[in-house]
Amino acid sequence: xxxxxxxxxxxxxxxxxxxxxxxxxxxxxxxxxxxxxxxxxxxxxxxxxxxxxxxxxxxxxxxxxxxxxxxxxxxxxxxxxxxxxxxxxxxxxxxxxxxxxxxxxxxxxxxxxxxxxxxxxxxxxxxxxxxxxxxxxxxxxxxxxxxxxxxxxxxxxxxxxxxxxxxx
Numbered sequence: 001x002x003x004x005x006x007x008x009x010x011x012x013x014x015x016x017x018x019x020x021x022x023x024x025x026x027x028x029x030x031x032x033x034x035x036x037x038x039x040x041x042x043x044x045x046x047x048x049x050x051x052x053x054x055x056x057x058x059x060x061x062x063x064x065x066x067x068x069x070x071x072x073x074x075x076x077x078x079x080x081x082x083x084x085x086x087x088x089x090x091x092x093x094x095x096x097x098x099x100x101x102x103x104x105x106x107x108x109x110x111x112x113x114x115x116x117x118x119x120x121x122x123x124x125x126x127x128x129x130x131x132x133x134x135x136x137x138x139x140x141x142x143x144x145x146x147x148x149x150x151x152x153x154x155x156x157x158x159x160x161x162x163x164x165x166x167x168x
Contacts, residue, residue: 014050021064024130025071031125032075034110041078045071065139068130072122072140112162120155123148 025045029038049056049070056066113121119141126137127148138148159165 011050014053017063018046018049018067021067024064024132025067027130028068028071028125029075031129032072032122033078036075036078041071041074044078045074048074061139062136065132065136068126068132068140069142072126076118109159109163112159115162116155116158120151120158123151124155124159127152 022042025042026038029036029041029045033041045067049067052070056063060066113124116124122141123137126132126140127134132140134145134148134152138145141148
């Protein structure tokens with residue numbers, strides 16, 4: 001088993017340790033908070049990880065899983081912050097009836113994913129868009145492999161419904 005470098009107080013060691021996770025952190029930030037700058041989210045995530053590096057326990061998962069969990073938290077915080085800043089422009093416009101909507105034309109995958117429960121969204125983003133294995137996704141979500149499998153199954157079933165896929 002590879003031993004983890006001593007990270008506390010050594011920026012060079014921390015940089016070397018975190019660098020392999022940066023592409024996955026950036027992809028996750030883009031997926032979870034598309035209206036914000038992913039570099040800002042990754043930067044905040046790295047700053048938080050640096051402050052809490054003594055809490056990392058390699059027996060509980062990989063560095064990437066730990067850093068992605070922090071990135072997911074930072075992305076959620078960025079989304080909440082942005083939502084508080086947004087003002088309703090026109091709340092009188094009619095909302096289309098879901099039954100009368102042409103699903104193939106009006107509902108795309110991104111909008112469908114946004115309608116999933118937050119935990120399902122995170123599992124979908126980590127597994128399908130960031131490319132983590134089920135085991136790595138479980139580590140990033142701090143749950144069991146079985147929970148990830150169940151969450152992904154439920155998410156796929158819900159997405160089929162939202163996208164109007166009646167063949168499944």
